[in-house]
Amino acid sequence: MMASAAEAIADIEDGASVGIAGFGLSHRYPSTLISALAEKGTRGLTVYCNGLGQPGFPTGHVLAENHQIAHLVTCFSARPGVVSEAEKQIDAGEMTLEMVPQGTLVERMRAGGAGLAAIYTPTGFGSEIAEGKDIRYFDGRPYVLERAITTDFALIRAQQADHFGNVVFRGGSQNFNVSFAKAARVTIVEAEEIVETGAIAPEDVDLPGVFVTRVVPITVRMDIRNLPKRANRPPSSAKEYLGKPALTREQIGRRAAALLPDNSVVNLGAGLPVQVANWVRDRPVVLHAENGLLNYGGFATDEELDPDLHDAGGMFVTTRDGTSFFDSVTSFEIARGGRLYAVILGTYQVGANGDLANWSAPGMIGGGIGGAMDLAAGAQHVFTTLEHCDSRGRPKLVERCEFPLTMPNCVDAIITDLALLRRPSRGGRDPGRFTLEEIAAGFTVDEVLSMTGMSVDVADPVGVMQEAWL
Incomplete structure (x- = not known):
């Protein structure tokens, strides 16, 4: 366990690759660690994520707003209705972009964490995502070659962690955390509750401590009830x-x-x-x-x-x-x-x-x-x-x-x-x-x-x- 998020991310230097977990616009981003990384001001980052989250809140968009991201690998670079700071930088050539399907991203991370070099997947065939990639046919069906991913760091959020690094997620909040943690050289976990080793029953561990490097307490949270919502026509109209x-x-x-x-x-x-x-x-x-x-x-x-x-x-x-x-x-x-x-x-x-x-x-x-x-x-x-x-x-x-x-x-x-x-x-x-x-x-x-x-x-x-x- 480390005393602060600033201490935990202190060795994330310019040019590092970082996997940032979190889902959708607001769900369980590692906001404490993101805020600390923004404060540190590390630049030239390669960021892997499902999406950068809600602009103006402690999500990955904070790093884009600080011009800290050089290359973005993501499933969501744009959403209808608003042009984010990341989109502006991509359009201006200040940030490069790689779009990747969600299941392919986590599978590439899983492969990287498992020591594999690449995978073949049916996902993306017939789309521009497959352009320039090796296509092989197995049992008459086309598959696209995708390289495995490993990162320097992963920032994830958990409900509970112990001093050994064992981690528990709550409800539907495991999503990207597990694969991102396994693919990283250094995995940093922010946890709502940090308990003594042995307090988590072995059968309740969602991520074993061997995949976790550092644990810090959560100090920055998002108020999900009051996030702005995109204006849609009411479902009943x-x-x-x-x-x-x-x-x-x-x-x-x-x-x-x-x-x-x-x-x-x-x-x-x-x-x-x-x-x-x-x-x-x-x-x-x-x-x-x-x-x-x-x-x-x-x-x-x-x-x-x-x-x-x-x-x-x-x-x-x-x-x-x-x-x-x-x-x-x-x-x-x-x-x-x-x-x-x-x-x-x-x-x-x-x-x-x-x-x-x-x-x-x-x-x-x-x-x-x-x-x-x-x-x-x-x-x-x-x-x-x-x-x-x-x-x-x-x-x-x-x-x-x-x-x-x-x-x-x-x-x-x-x-x-x-x-x-x-x-x-x-x-x-x-x-x-x-x-x-x-x-x-x-x-x-x-x-x-x-x-x-x-x-x-x-x-x-x-x-x-x-x-x-x-």
């Missing part, structure tokens, strides 16, 4: 087309939930897909979140809010009987290992051939890959939930995607605020065109087709979306 209301965001989630069979394991992506959680209710549908939750429940009320219980979209959630927690490596083993019946993702565009484009749009510096590439590569089915047209009235369902691809030819079902379209599952052959199966009440088939930018078949008869969940 409906967008209008041709002067008529379409489905609300809640209703899109409700229709998507009705597509899920009992006993299926389903991942919900960030954004609109999280609405599905409230419509699963007491059905035997198991929800999976890539930050490390399985079989969680609907949204938490203010009274139920627990900072260590959140989904991958940052929504605070409840537990159900049988809920389990784990780190992100295990989470992506579930995803890539074929154990997901479906992943439900938000997207910018879907192509007529099932191409998915959901991580970057014009004007973004990099973008937000998150876990989408891993999830699309591993799930048995890919569903997308989105609004039928963008804010300028342009179709999001297009003949050919103009935005960078997440994965080609992967989408099986599209649920918009105007329509449900499906095509036969991939199954090793060309599944053909999407079929318009349902439309929102109050609209005609011709009206929906007029706002659809891809060629589709039309079912006979076409159903009504609102009637499908009655």
